[in-house]
Amino acid sequence: MTAQEARARAAGNGVSASSAFRALGRAGLAARGVIYILVGALAVQIAFGKSGGKEADRQGALQTVAGTPGGTILLWLLAIGLAGMALWRFSEAVWGQAGPDGDKATKRLNSLGRGIFYAVVCASTVAFIIGAGGPGSSDKKSRDYSGKAMHDIPGGRWLVLLVGLGLVAGGIGIAVSAMKTKFEKKLNTHQMSPAVRKTVKTLGVVGKTTRALVYASAGAFFAYAAIKFDPGKAKGVDGTLRQFAHTPVGPWLLVLIALGLIVFGLYSFCEARWRRV
Structure with a gap:
């Protein structure tokens, strides 16, 4: 590796490990937590026949959030969190994951795949908010x-x-x-x-x-x-x-x-x- 490449790599790692990217990643993990808690709660309601027609998936979770006071604001916060998750994963794909062996090609590809997945999830959440569709059943x-x-x-x-x-x-x-x-x-x-x-x-x-x-x-x-x-x-x-x-x-x-x-x-x-x- 040349000195120039080493400096570029160090700069990239610095961006990846910056407080902004850490905050984005943590926001995304929290958003994922909210979605799974809502899906689980809907599944409990389904078990006892009280789901109100909502499905126990992302679509049902978003509908549940939308029906709460301040639901639109909460939905936008979820979308921001999911966008953060996608950006964090993309940063890992470019600069490597934290921890040992984070530079391995397999881990970078894994991060790229997860980044694409969460980008799609974020886009479908935004579409749901603005009334242009959503995750769907x-x-x-x-x-x-x-x-x-x-x-x-x-x-x-x-x-x-x-x-x-x-x-x-x-x-x-x-x-x-x-x-x-x-x-x-x-x-x-x-x-x-x-x-x-x-x-x-x-x-x-x-x-x-x-x-x-x-x-x-x-x-x-x-x-x-x-x-x-x-x-x-x-x-x-x-x-x-x-x-x-x-x-x-x-x-x-x-x-x-x-x-x-x-x-x-x-x-x-x-x-x-x-x-x-």
Whole structure:
């Protein structure tokens, strides 16, 4: 590396680690927490038949916020937080993640993918606020995308199957990582008291494992839709959560999953406070 490249890299790292970018990242993590808490709360209402027709996904979460006093202001704060999350992830893609091995190409690509995802989430939130659309039903989008892929793209059925299996594998991987508490490596645990660290660890294990279970289950429905060659079998977050209520234990499994998503929301607030950004 030349001296000029080294200076450019050091300047980039300085920007990435600046207080402004740290604040953006933390705001994004807090916004994620709000969304998951709302989705979990809606899922609890669905379990007891009191959701008022709202779906337990981002669309339902935004509708819930919009219906509260000062809802528009809160929605804009969420959008700003999500924009912060996207910018923080893009900065990681350019300058590397915090911590050891943050310069690895795989980690940069991971940050780029997450940045694109949160940029889309932010854009859909803004569209919802200004009345130009919104996230839309997760179930409808799952059916539409899988149907378009299976019928309009050569080999699309196998593509949907691979996406489904990828979600299942990713969910399992995240759950295993969570149970091994690998997420603690990304936290400033030295700033926590023993009691706080134990609490954060518990929130992380429960919350991350629950979220992984939901996405792995959604992936299983995608794979099943491909196997049956029936896009109607694909489900988004809302439809996947509702399926948990159709088990022998009735709505109580959905309640447990919903509480797990709320726990993940609380853990997101812990990341907003203690994550290395």
